[in-house]
Amino acid sequence: MTQPQQAMQLKEEDIRGHYEAAFHTLSALSHRPQFASADDEPQTSRGGFSRRRFRNTIPGMSPVTQSAASSQAGLANTIASVTPDDPLPTEVQSHIIRVLRRGLAVANTLIDTFGDQTPLNSLKRENTQGHLGDLQRKEFGELLNASGLVGLFTFASYLQYVLSDYLTEADNLSITLPDPEEIVLDNPIDALNGALWELDRFIDDHADSDEALVKVVRDYATRLIDALHIRRHGMPGLEPFLSATYRVEADTFTVDGFEVSQRGRATQLVMSFKKPEEVIGNHIAKYQALKLAKMLMAYDFTQKKNPFVDLGGFIFTFMGDGKPGTGKTTLIQMLAGLLNDYCEVAGYTFRYENLSTDNVDSFQGKSGQNAKQFIRNVTDPNIIGFGTIDDIDQVAGKRGDRQSSAGQQEITAVLMESFAGASTVVRGNCTFGMFSNYPEQVDDALRQRAGARFLIDGPQSREDYIDILNLLLGKNHDIPLGDHELYANQAIQGAVQRSFEAHNRPTAPALADVFDRMLTGPASHVTIASLGGYLKAIQEVDERFTGRAIKNITDAVKLRAMDFELPDDWMEHPDQFLHRDYDTKLSMLSELMTPITPEMVIQEINRYADSEFRYAGASDEAEITERVRQIKWQLEAERRLRQGE
Incomplete structure (x- = not known):
């Protein structure tokens, strides 16, 4: 089936252009939580382990970066620490890190596109020069919030789409995540950083195996999408995003408003059809x-x-x-x-x-x-x-x-x-x-x-x-x-x-x-x-x-x-x-x-x-019928009580 003709292609070179910044974000993220608890005391997960761990497992990270990560959030390190007995990331962990990096890159590419389709990018330049009037400041704030929501939804939707048929045995695990709290929509940077910060904590608290890691990331994306569907109602500035369709050809991933793109697992329908x-x-x-x-x-x-x-x-x-x-x-x-x-x-x-x-x-x-x-x-x-x-x-x-x-x-x-x-x-x-x-x-x-x-x-x-x-x-x-x-x-x-x-x-x-x-x-x-x-x-x-x-x-x-x-x-x-x-x-x-x-x-x-x-x-x-049955029980109970007396 062909995709809609009006779908706008997100260019691969633009996506890859965000790779380096995305990797640095995953390696050493600085985020001050606004809604969720910032308590870094060790938490006991469903598996009974307790940790806040950051180790030198990511090649290319300098000691300075390691120090920064240990006091802030190093999501890549947290993922690699899921299996502490192995000093190197497993194949599954490496895949998750790459998916997160590409998801961030796709989200930032769409944020850039949204900025070009709206007055946002020009308002950014005007704001840098201090030339914004009252009406422009209001529009600037609304478009920043909208771009934060757009970027965060694109990121979560990409994770769910790409991981929907990956390591399906993870579905057999019983892990229940809390609802996302750190949903910051002030601007795209804070929005994505808040999500990564919270995902880092969920992985640290709930993932003790590669299967659990996949389960946590996939379920977090699902819960985040649910939360964003509620937040989008009544938010101004979203019309250009809702009226367009975006496509990442290499991943066959489509963003069509707030519809969730589904990969669909390759299972054949088994049913005895009737005429x-x-x-x-x-x-x-x-x-x-x-x-x-x-x-x-x-x-x-x-x-x-x-x-x-x-x-x-x-x-x-x-x-x-x-x-x-x-x-x-x-x-x-x-x-x-x-x-x-x-x-x-x-x-x-x-x-x-x-x-x-x-x-x-x-x-x-x-x-x-x-x-x-x-x-x-x-x-x-x-x-x-x-x-x-x-x-x-x-x-x-x-x-x-x-x-x-x-x-x-x-x-x-x-x-x-x-x-x-x-x-x-x-x-x-x-x-x-x-x-x-x-x-x-x-x-x-x-x-x-x-x-x-x-x-x-x-x-x-x-x-x-x-x-x-x-x-x-x-x-x-x-x-x-x-x-x-x-x-x-x-x-x-x-x-x-x-x-x-x-x-x-x-x-x-x-x-x-x-x-x-x-x-x-x-x-x-x-x-x-x-x-x-x-x-x-x-x-x-x-x-x-x-x-x-x-x-x-x-x-x-x-x-x-x-x-x-x-x-x-x-x-x-x-x-x-x-x-x-x-x-x-x-x-x-x-x-x-x-x-x-x-x-x-x-x-x-x-x-x-x-x-x-x-x-x-x-x-x-x-x-x-139920009330008659209850009355009969009551009468029988009273009869037995009288006989006992």
């Missing part, structure tokens, strides 16, 4: 999954956006719920298989990731880190991504539930922020599916962040059961089929039409009463006012039916307006659609749109509200 005809029943869910797969393929890698996001109705998150054995795993396998095949034809990179109970860790902060990495991997703007959280009721904790672990609560917080938080950006290159047999046990606010609902109820009709029996039996038999047209009931358009018509009237009794009271007569008499009144009446019955529910319903209606099938030729021959420019794609899709009808709106309100009432009813019933 659409192998999904029996689940008509609406299958239909929406088929549409979603083609929607994702409309993503434009140059503009970094999807025309379906602009047109409305793109499914960024969805909830798939149903009883055990109704086909959730089969649906995942179908959607992943379609995307994998489409991406192979188009020449795009496809990435599938699942967040499972294995990612819930007992170490504080680790579960949240795992969830953030999962989100980053799937949202990488240079790939087509599909992320799933299977059995989300076990992975993410329900707030206020004392049975939820701290790790589950961390994952809930990350998913809520990532799916509909202040910094959430929906580009249209990825989708997330949350699956559960017990959706009522999922936190209400997290569940409502699912923009679409896939009811996975499995085979329903007699024809469905005949089809699935025939499919699973295979061909090693001579049992006659009988009076049945095989798979005719699975014809997607007819089945979907019947499924949507089933929502002309809600099924939940409490909701049906509201419907009968608020909406009477033919759909042609329906108005925006009557629909709004219906929604308000639902909210009066269930206070959890909030504005977010209305947004999810309108998104589903807009999706219905896209009720057209992208031609298979567009997927099989990329030049017809996939490789067209963004404006052409947008125009081609706009011509296929259908108008929104009152029937669509009523059906989607009923479909969404039915699911919420179903979840709420199951949740209330579970709560009642």
Whole structure:
């Protein structure tokens, strides 16, 4: 896949021009901490060792430099001291030092470029001569802060990118770093020096092997990126950086605003893919999954956006719920298989990731880190991504539930922020599916962040059961089929039409009463006012039916307006659609749109509200059952107490 044409190349000679200064910074860093503790007393690490050590291990360092390093910070020496029984740096340690040197050089090159693209460099010259006015001093300070943030983010992003697939056995270590504190954004020099100073301390406190060294550096970069994502909001002067894309060709490293560049480990997706005809029943869910797969393929890698996001109705998150054995795993396998095949034809990179109970860790902060990495991997703007959280009721904790672990609560917080938080950006290159047999046990606010609902109820009709029996039996038999047209009931358009018509009237009794009271007569008499009144009446019955529910319903209606099938030729021959420019794609899709009808709106309100009432009813019933059980325990305890007396 080609990179965006407007990417600005950071020249290799400019990067190498910063090597010498970067090496001196790593060898002898002078930094006065502003936020973190400067206490240099030995600290005990997780491995039980305690040290502040600086030895003459770096060739070319003079005794004077050694003395300076010992009283300040010599990050290169600290790295070489990870294995004290060897007077020379190991291959891993040398690699880390080189990565840090190049990361500093890349960051400083981008800082220089940022200064050229903004008035910063000219303001520096004016400031040296003492010619800055009040307004210029304000702009100068803002651009210095912005360049500090830009440089620090570039440095951390480079470390994470280059080390993402290096010495992967380091991932097996359980090391939990504290959040970075020494984040100094006054200017680029202090910003980078503060990060190196803190990294030096983390390595000294937590790394007792080469694997631990890699783990610490990689995790520190990840935590620093998370912290910088928070700091960037509201900071002036960042517009030139956000509007450009920078590229380091030798490392295939890209800086595209504050998106984290992902190398992606060279692992082949291992999954038993399913064809659409192998999904029996689940008509609406299958239909929406088929549409979603083609929607994702409309993503434009140059503009970094999807025309379906602009047109409305793109499914960024969805909830798939149903009883055990109704086909959730089969649906995942179908959607992943379609995307994998489409991406192979188009020449795009496809990435599938699942967040499972294995990612819930007992170490504080680790579960949240795992969830953030999962989100980053799937949202990488240079790939087509599909992320799933299977059995989300076990992975993410329900707030206020004392049975939820701290790790589950961390994952809930990350998913809520990532799916509909202040910094959430929906580009249209990825989708997330949350699956559960017990959706009522999922936190209400997290569940409502699912923009679409896939009811996975499995085979329903007699024809469905005949089809699935025939499919699973295979061909090693001579049992006659009988009076049945095989798979005719699975014809997607007819089945979907019947499924949507089933929502002309809600099924939940409490909701049906509201419907009968608020909406009477033919759909042609329906108005925006009557629909709004219906929604308000639902909210009066269930206070959890909030504005977010209305947004999810309108998104589903807009999706219905896209009720057209992208031609298979567009997927099989990329030049017809996939490789067209963004404006052409947008125009081609706009011509296929259908108008929104009152029937669509009523059906989607009923479909969404039915699911919420179903979840709420199951949740209330579970709560009642639990309280009855507790009362029985209490009564039995009182009975035994009386007998004992």
